[in-house]
Amino acid sequence: xxxxxxxxxxxxxxxxxxxxxxxxxxxVACMAENNVPFKENESNKQDSITWLRxxxxxxxxxxxxxxxxxxxxxxxxxxxxxxxxxxxxVCPATATDYSTETGIVSQIYxxxxxxxxxxxxxxxxxxxxxxxxxxxxxxxxxxLSPNVSVRTRGVVxxxxxxxxxxxxxxxxxxxxxxxEIEEEEYQTACCQACPADAITFGxxxxxxxxxxxxxxxxxxxxxxxxxxxxxxxxxxTSRDWVRKQGDNxxxxxxxxxxxxxx
Amino acid sequence: MSAIEEKKAKTDSGAGFILLFFILGLVSSLxxxxxxxxxxxxxxxxxxxxxxxxxxxxxxxxxESCHFFREDGTYAGVPKLAQCIDCHEEVQGGTEDEAIxxxxxxxxxxxxxxxxxxxxxxxxxxxxxxxxKSGGMDCVTCHGNIGTSTSLKPYEENxxxxxxxxIWGKNIAGIKKNTWDRMKMDDCAACHRExxxxxxxxxxxxxxxxxxxx
Numbered sequence: 001x002x003x004x005x006x007x008x009x010x011x012x013x014x015x016x017x018x019x020x021x022x023x024x025x026x027x028v029a030c031m032a033e034n035n036v037p038f039k040e041n042e043s044n045k046q047d048s049i050t051w052l053r054x055x056x057x058x059x060x061x062x063x064x065x066x067x068x069x070x071x072x073x074x075x076x077x078x079x080x081x082x083x084x085x086x087x088x089x090v091c092p093a094t095a096t097d098y099s100t101e102t103g104i105v106s107q108i109y110x111x112x113x114x115x116x117x118x119x120x121x122x123x124x125x126x127x128x129x130x131x132x133x134x135x136x137x138x139x140x141x142x143x144l145s146p147n148v149s150v151r152t153r154g155v156v157x158x159x160x161x162x163x164x165x166x167x168x169x170x171x172x173x174x175x176x177x178x179x180e181i182e183e184e185e186y187q188t189a190c191c192q193a194c195p196a197d198a199i200t201f202g203x204x205x206x207x208x209x210x211x212x213x214x215x216x217x218x219x220x221x222x223x224x225x226x227x228x229x230x231x232x233x234x235x236x237t238s239r240d241w242v243r244k245q246g247d248n249x250x251x252x253x254x255x256x257x258x259x260x261x262x
Numbered sequence: 263m264s265a266i267e268e269k270k271a272k273t274d275s276g277a278g279f280i281l282l283f284f285i286l287g288l289v290s291s292l293x294x295x296x297x298x299x300x301x302x303x304x305x306x307x308x309x310x311x312x313x314x315x316x317x318x319x320x321x322x323x324x325x326e327s328c329h330f331f332r333e334d335g336t337y338a339g340v341p342k343l344a345q346c347i348d349c350h351e352e353v354q355g356g357t358e359d360e361a362i363x364x365x366x367x368x369x370x371x372x373x374x375x376x377x378x379x380x381x382x383x384x385x386x387x388x389x390x391x392x393x394x395k396s397g398g399m400d401c402v403t404c405h406g407n408i409g410t411s412t413s414l415k416p417y418e419e420n421x422x423x424x425x426x427x428x429i430w431g432k433n434i435a436g437i438k439k440n441t442w443d444r445m446k447m448d449d450c451a452a453c454h455r456e457x458x459x460x461x462x463x464x465x466x467x468x469x470x471x472x473x474x475x476x
Contacts (some may be wrong), residue, residue, distance in 0.1 A: 098463070098464040100462040107313030110385045113334070
């Protein structure tokens with residue numbers, strides 16, 4: 001058998017928060033694409049499963065200075081140092097793993113035994129626990145995607161950057177005798193669903209991909225960057241207060257004077 | 263005979279009995295494990311009707327004539343009625359199985375509910391294109407000499423997991439003599455390791471999970 005290794009990629013996302021209207025189309029697309037289970041009554045959000053979640057941020061100022069911002073939050077697919085992202089480092093079952101080929105943090109549901117260390121380790125709350133077996137409304141089980149395996153009770157799940165789409169794109173490439181895929185062949189469901197074109201997805205290493213330029217936009221930031229998680233989701237905004245919230249900015253940052261010692 | 267010798271003779275015959283019981287127990291345990299357990303574990307199902315691969319392979323041009331790739335690179339797997347109907351609109355030969363096929367399925371446009379020997383669990387992603395087109399593998403390496411078989415073997419279903427016996431393999435001890443004897447994750451991983459296919463995992467330094475899982 002010939003070896004079929006492709007060049008190293010680092011898939012990531014750039015989300016323009018100034019464009020996001022908080023419509024939630026990305027959340028809906030994600031739920032449908034990835035067979036994400038839901039409860040009959042979703043009013044208790046604490047155990048809802050949302051691989052991609054749109055958060056609402058507020059600058060906390062009274063009218064007329066009040067401003068809000070919506071922030072879609074998929075899995076950040078942290079690289080950490082050499083692939084040791086917070087969740088991957090703590091998983092005792094090797095159920096979650098980091099691939100140096102794609103830079104995607106995988107979650108294998110059949111391997112996970114539900115200890116939830118990864119959920120505690122993840123600073124972004126992207127991981128969700130299945131408290132129940134999924135129950136689909138009558139007939140809806142026929143609409144499930146066969147490309148994504150469904151989860152059972154007692155395992156953790158999270159955003160996979162629609163990895164099955166990468167698998168299918170690669171499969172087509174193999175069939176056509178290509179070793180690599182084009183940018184448009186592998187796009188996530190949320191990215192394609194966004195009516196405001198706020199989400200851009202691609203290979204952060206590849207200068208031909210749109211994300212390569214976008215991630216270098218002045219003011220681009222990543223969430224809780226200073227924790228050293230080295231996430232692959234970049235956010236763009238022209239609003240300083242948004243950037244400061246996203247980056248866990250300290251109030252007096254840049255003004256602290258070293259006093260010597262610790 | 264002294265009292266000491268008498269006692270020794272008694273212990274000897276005692277040891278003999280223990281050995282006999284041990285051997286009997288061992289043999290019965292082995293029989294249970296090797297013969298009775300597989301019979302209990304697997305239920306046998308027969309296919310809707312028999313199929314002769316050898317006859318068909320003589321008439322068509324290789325496996326890919328019926329088991330083909332779709333244009334998007336996905337693999338069609340077991341043929342649908344649409345592929346068979348070109349030749350089998352009417353009964354061709356004289357076999358009983360073909361008569362069943364034509365009368366019950368072709369005439370009613372009903373798909374044949376074939377039981378798939380190599381069906382993997384839901385969490386597995388397998389790309390035939392990657393293996394056959396890019397990897398240059400042949401069908402026999404994983405599927406064995408099905409092409410020259412003249413009848414379909416019974417489908418054996420694991421009563422606990424619901425998976426086909428072909429995944430674990432016919433040998434209950436998991437002993438593998440040919441590459442096509444088993445289709446477990448270990449078999450995929452071993453071949454990938456040997457050929458250095460995507461050994462990109464940070465956790466294990468072996469094959470990354472999101473190569474074969476979905």
